[in-house]
Amino acid sequence: MRNLNQHTITKAVIERLADTQDERLKEIMTSLVQHLHAFAREVELTEDEWFKGIQYLTATGQMCDDKRQEFILLSDVLGLSMLTVAMNNDKPAGCTEATVFGPFHVDGAPHYADGDDVANGAAGIPCRVRGTVKGLNGEPVAGAVIEVWQADAQGNYDVQYPGLDEPQARGVLKSGPDGRFHFRTIVAEAYPIPSDGTVGELLRATGRHPWRPAHLHFMIKAPRYETLVTHVFRKGDQYLDSDAVFGVRESLVGDWLAQPDGSYTLDFDFVLNPGK
Incomplete structure (x- = not known):
């Protein structure tokens, strides 16, 4: 034609x-x-605007490597990641809600026994996390694979430190026969998403801040249940209502409780949706 x-x-x-x-x-x-x-x-x-758009997408791709995914960040701040999560994770009432995966998950995280310290030297206030993994009918889910990862007190994930000898503040453990788990880590703190690239440029141009409320990442897998990818957000955080990536759900807000020795505890239970 x-x-x-x-x-x-x-x-x-x-x-x-x-x-x-x-x-x-x-x-x-x-x-x-x-x-x-x-x-x-x-x-x-205009042609000039379209060319600038091409340049922006090209620069976004050039920011990506095996430790940083600028396109995921771009999808996150545009709300597209959370829209996709919401459309594909319409779970029955009572199930733990899903939220964004984020750009800092890394395959091959170290495995830990129940009660171990997954912080592995990461900077931060000591914290003990406890909870259970259950099914929708209240049955304990034994042997669920629980993967956790988080930023340190400086707001950085381990992959943001060049030359770090081994992973920190991330790990894999399993729930016990009664569905219970616990591990030691550090207190979650609010942090800004990386703003030194194209996503930061977009946020500044549109008058937005880059901050995420304090949270712990969880990915939980178990046979006969749907995989859950979620966060637990820290109650009282100033960014709960303006999360840069739109990921907060009220049901995912947990209470970090101060202890007499200066440490904190977090108790949070997860409810998995039966698999199809």
């Missing part, structure tokens, strides 16, 4: 997708083209 113009090009592009074998891919690409073209028309996008 020749002599396409701004009124006919969208239809022409969609027609080129007619031979796509994967029906789901065809559906997604058709909708993507329609919405992208509609967006460009709605804002009357």
Whole structure:
């Protein structure tokens, strides 16, 4: 087809997708083209603005490596990550809610026994975390694989420290026969997401702060149950209502309790949804 113009090009592009074998891919690409073209028309996008957009996405990709995923951060601050989580994790009442995965999960975290110190030297106030993993009907889930990770007192994850000898403030443990678990770590503190890249540039341009409320990451897996990816947020944190990545849910707010020796405790129970 020749002599396409701004009124006919969208239809022409969609027609080129007619031979796509994967029906789901065809559906997604058709909708993507329609919405992208509609967006460009709605804002009357200039060539210079589109080129700057290409430059921005290129720079975002150049920020990514095996320890940092700037595109996940971009998805997070635009609310797209949490929208996807919400659409795909509509659980029955009583189940622990899911939230964003975040960009600092690392495969191969060290395994610990119940009660061990997963902080492994990370800076922060000592804290003991206790809880249970249960099913929706209240049954204890024994042997659930519980992966935890968090930032230290400076607001950094271990992967943000070049040359660190071994992982800190992350680990994998299992629930006991009664579904219970406990481990030692450090108190969760609020921290800013990395703002030295393209995401930080966007936040500054739109007058937004980069802060996340204090939280612990959890990923819990068990046979016959859906995998749960969630956080536990610290009660009273000043950023609970303005989380940079829109991840806070009231049901996920826990109370870190001060102890006479200066340490803290957190008790939090998780309820898994039965697998399909």
